[in-house]
Amino acid sequence: MSYIDGFVGAVPAANKDAYRQHVLEAVPLFKESGVARMVETWGDDVGKGEVTDFFRAVEATAEEVIVFSWMEYPDREARQAANERMMSDEHMGAAVEQMPFDGERVIYGGFATILDKDSGAEPGYIDGSVIPVPTANKDAYTELAAMRAEVMMEHGATRVVNAWGDDVPDGKRTDFKRAVNATAEESVVFARVEWPSKEIRDAAWPKIYGDARMHTEKGLFEGERMIFGGFAPLLDV
Template sequence: MSYIEGFVTPVPSANKEAYRKHAESATAMFKDLGATRLYEGWGDDVPDGKQTDFKRAVQAKADETVLFSFIEYPSKEVRGAANKRMMDDPRMEDMAKDMPFDGMRMIWSGFSPILDKGEAGKGRYLDGFVAPIPAGNEQAYRDLAEVGAQVFTEYGATRVVETFGDDVMDGKVTDYKKAIEARDGETIAYSWIEWPDKDTRDAGWKKVMEDPRMQPGDKPMPFDGKRMIYGGFATLVDSLGGMA
């Protein structure tokens, strides 16, 4: 089963090109370590939330842009081996010398997929989400995700991926738990929707919101939407779909 290493990173907006080069240089190394895909999404439509949002998740400053990124591995075992080998790889040491972002505020963890519908690498725009799932609601969330994936792909999405936190790390400054104010016993969902472009995404969302299958009805939502963080990201680097 595949495995996801998910990241959210604050990058000075002026460092966009430097970050792109940094990510491009990392692609070859991660492929050598067993990764099947490296994706970097540059924040494009990242709203401010009343309680939580992507900017607060990484304490982003006014002159910074938030990135939603992930590395896909064939399995958790391959990811674990890659992380061990990475520490001894001289390329990692070279990249760490001049990081174009504040690594102390980057958040990352390991996630196990619960749903993967569509084909990777066909999208150039991505919606990213992180949400808290109360204990006991995991199956209800899976059921909702199955319906949502069907609807989104009908309206133009090329891929929908849903994952649950598996190796969720505590950070000194920032982490996923703080990002969504996770409570004891809650599972962290890390998810994304890939679209061919932003126009297709905007048109698709309009249809999704009007689709009766996406109306909650009498059933309560299996997660706290007020603490979910979300945003739209333009592809900056994608090892499958080329560079933006």
Template sequence: MAYVEGFVVAVPAANKEAYRKHAADAASLFKAFGATRMVENWGDNVPDGKITDFKGAVKAKEDEVIVFSWLEYPDKAVRDAAIEKMMSDPRMAAMGAAMPFDGQRMIFGGFTVIIDEGPRGKMGYVDGALIPVPAGNKDAYRARAAETAAVFKEYGATRVVEAWGDDVPDGKVTDYKGAVKATGDEKVVYAWIEWPSKAVRDAGWPKVFADPRMHPQSVPYDGTRMIHGGFAPLLDA
């Protein structure tokens, strides 16, 4: 089954080009280690939340922008092998010493893909989300995600991915569990929607909201702690 390494980073706005270059330099290494795709997305429409939001997830400062990024792997075994190679490669150590952002506040983790609807390919805009889901609701969540994916695709989305928390470590400063205030029995879902352009996305969302299929009487997770935002692709390798 496909596997995703997901990241959320706070990057100073002034360091946008330096971050893009840093990511581009890393992309060739990650692909050599087994990743099939590396995507970096720059915060464009990242709202403040009442309980949780992307900015709070990484303790972003006023001058920082949220980056939502991921690596795609064929399966967990390839990803685990890639991490071993990264840990011993001096090129990764050198890159780590020159990061244009505060790595201590970066959150990361490994996720098993449970929904992947639509073809892979270049996209023009991304909606990213983090969702806390009770572990016992995995099957119900997968079923609900499949239903909503069909709606998004009907209104212009090209691909919808939902990935279930598998290797999500606790952090000293920030982590995924803290980002969504996950309780002891909850898993974190890392999800995104790919659109051909921001214009298609902006036109599609009102239709999605108006569709009765998006308003069931109950959902298998706490939507008040879900984090979401819109991002412009910065690198798609």
């Protein structure tokens, strides 16, 4: 399956157009480096949590919006080669200096896909989540995620992806592990559900939550520390 570089950041709401343009200008470099797909999404329905949430994960201010983004590669080797090429490109340094957001608070990591149910349709809305799962429960979690993906797609989802933390570094201020208060015995899952539209998504979730198949977690992970939210596509290339 594919390999994913996942990112979560905070961008001033006033810089939305500048952020999109900044990323758009970097697309040629990413594509030349081997990125198969690059998606940027803009926070739309991102709530505050009692224990964890996306805002705390990146120390977002009241004037900032959460961005949830990822790059897809054919495999881990392609991702490693792409990262090496991008880091050695002279244009990358200039791009970093001109970022219309605080790059020190971006959290990122490499994730190996363990589930990818895809109808092939283009997404119009994204549900993104980050989940702490005991490493020992990987196989059981994968089985549960596959079952839940079937339920979601029965109610209109076009793609469900779960990717297991593989190269998730510790950060100086923020990182994926701290985002969900992960312990040393836990791994981080970077997941998303793609929908044709927000309207279909909003109508589907009450039915999904009402399905008994969705309530068979059996202690595989601590849901209170999961962070999630709804995002509108900003760029998909």
